[in-house]
Amino acid sequence: MPDAAEAVLYRVEMPMAVSFDHPAKRRSTSDSLLLRLDVDGACGLGECAPRAYVTGETTETVTSGLRHVPLDEIFARVRSTEPAALLARVRHGGVAGTFGLRGGGNLLCLLETALLDLLGRRLGLGGAELVPAEGAPAARRPALPVSQVLDLSLDVEEFLDTRGPFHFVKVKAADDIARDLRTVTAIRARLGDTVPVMVDANMSWTPDEAHGQLAALRDAGADLVEEPLAKGSWAELARLRARTGLRILLDESVCTLDDARTAVESGACDAFNVRVAKNGGPVIAAQLIELARRAGLGFQIGVQVAEVGPLINAGRALAFAHGDAFTVEAGQSDRFFPEPVVSPPPAVCRTTNTITPAPGPGFGLGLNEHAEPWAVLRRTEGDTSWRPVPAPAPRTKEHA
Template sequence: MRTDFYQVPLPVVLTDAKHGEMSHFELVTVQVEDSDGATGLGYTYAVNSGAEAFAVLVDRYLAPAILGAEVDRTEHIWQQMWWAVHYAGRGGHATSAISAVDIALWDLRARRAKQPLWRFLGGYDPKVPVYAGGIDLEFSIEELLAQADRFREEGFRAIKMKVGRRFWREDVERVARMREHVGDDFPLMVDANMGWTADHAIKVARALSEFDLVWVEEPTIPDDVAGHARVLRDGGVAVATGENLHTLYEFARVMGEEAVSFPQPDICNVGGVSVFRKVATLAEAHNLPVSSHGAHDVTVHLMAAAPNRTFMETHGFGLDRFLTESLKIVDGAVIAPERPGHGLTFDFEALRPYRIGTSKP
């Protein structure tokens, strides 16, 4: 196993309601190799800070727990990793570190089988609908509408915009202008990034309900499951959440308590392929459509294998400029690649200037 840690500048500074200004993101890549020389690649990331801890967890604790394991026993390996760092934190840094290794192992397994990951996972439909995830809270209305035009020129047929301004009526005005700009039948979502209390979220959601939104995302903090349920029940708009839920059990709770309409696991922090697919199945059992957060270049395989998938997010932290081949958006959808494994090949030379550290147990 080899682990690399990078601090990657963003092309433009991005903003949302809780993370503030984001000038860069942190990236951890994990490469695994089996005794036959086959390889797999995984990664995880964090906003602004914290990801170095993922690399330390992989190098110091996860690698010793699993080196020498049988790669086909991914469930057994996942449990070995989970219990190796369980006491240090159930979720959070622990599951982000586990995610990177788990993605690499599934990539390796599918490569050995000479199948694309989405087929290896059972296969449903390689054509996955996508939306553009704008990170644009501080954009002027003119910039917001110009961005929407660029998204449509790039092939998107659904857009998500940020809400959570200091004065909530500004949010309503911005959504109204966006709805007028894109038209009545264009799928439009909003994302509050945990910026509201449940009471405030209900008030704003009711004001936004006339604009026929697909969902309001993360209206309040992920810990307030009862608050999410109230917003969904009383706000008049569907609720999406999940990027800050880091275990299968957290997803089971929000679904069981009817606090979510669109579960959104992030493959890079929920526990990797192993857990994402379980969240998707759990959502199917609750008759809920599954969406996603981040890491669209890998997530496309999980969405292509899920019969209950809906829009997949393409995120502003995308790694397209460091990939030898990236997903192409055509008429609002992407096609899961047919290359073996997840098909990602990083341009590590392009990433090299941003590498902070490396380790090879």
């Protein structure tokens, strides 16, 4: 008889070595949930990063939802279904369609990334082979250039001196349009016209002020503006596009497929920011990409600030499977977290600002000793309750 399957939940709130500031949030710690599934010797590791201002979810609401997920049924399906067949079903219908689950996007992402990772390990497949790739270019690129993000904690001159080479620049807007204009002007003066520049307002402008600000940013050299208005301001967004001619990328407004369809039907944007956690996992994220292609829109593969591991590699797997994204965000986990909770830590070549595919199998990561203190709940097959995980014993000098 096989050993009982197990799930362990980690709430990771690691202090960041440097903070990250933007109009919607100042972040100085991570806020992720990690889920480890162990079934008959195979392990899968998933992550979500709920943000209340994006989807309305928090780590508390996701944890509450996880308590109601019929994990024993999932364990039984993993055991009874040939791994390649189960992977095909998940790639088609996501974890929600495959197992009949309901819940917010981050809950589904947490489960889906863990299950895809487990199946990838069983089948010996890398991340890009686990995510749907309908409509994507057939050729896979060996490396991808990544964007650099200037948040409000960093001066533009220091950014330009230390963060190159530049392939794409995202500027987090301030509460002062004059500062934003000076920033864009300084970037254009240093980099010329060949590097795209996008300003991310994070929903901070009103319709009355946004017209003049978009026009001014356009004249200063910005190529796109991200989420300038309150989420879901479809008619006002369409008017902004028509009046200013500046391209608009939507992020917080496009969390679901229904959101994306509404954005397209309203003429509200030119591109989507696709993020695995926000969009409910790699499967829905891939469907959003295909919807963007059919509508003639562009798309970015983005990240949540302070992802800690599985989400980073799941997003990169999506990027390598869909190589026609106009830019890819790689995150800054190497700068934020000197002692990451996963090994090997997701890497960025800072000499070229490029990424290469994770080695696999699965999403190519395992938990290390730094993850242990963050374990909070454990559920064992046959026990319907999630049990608290005792705090680890202090490490002695011999084991430090």
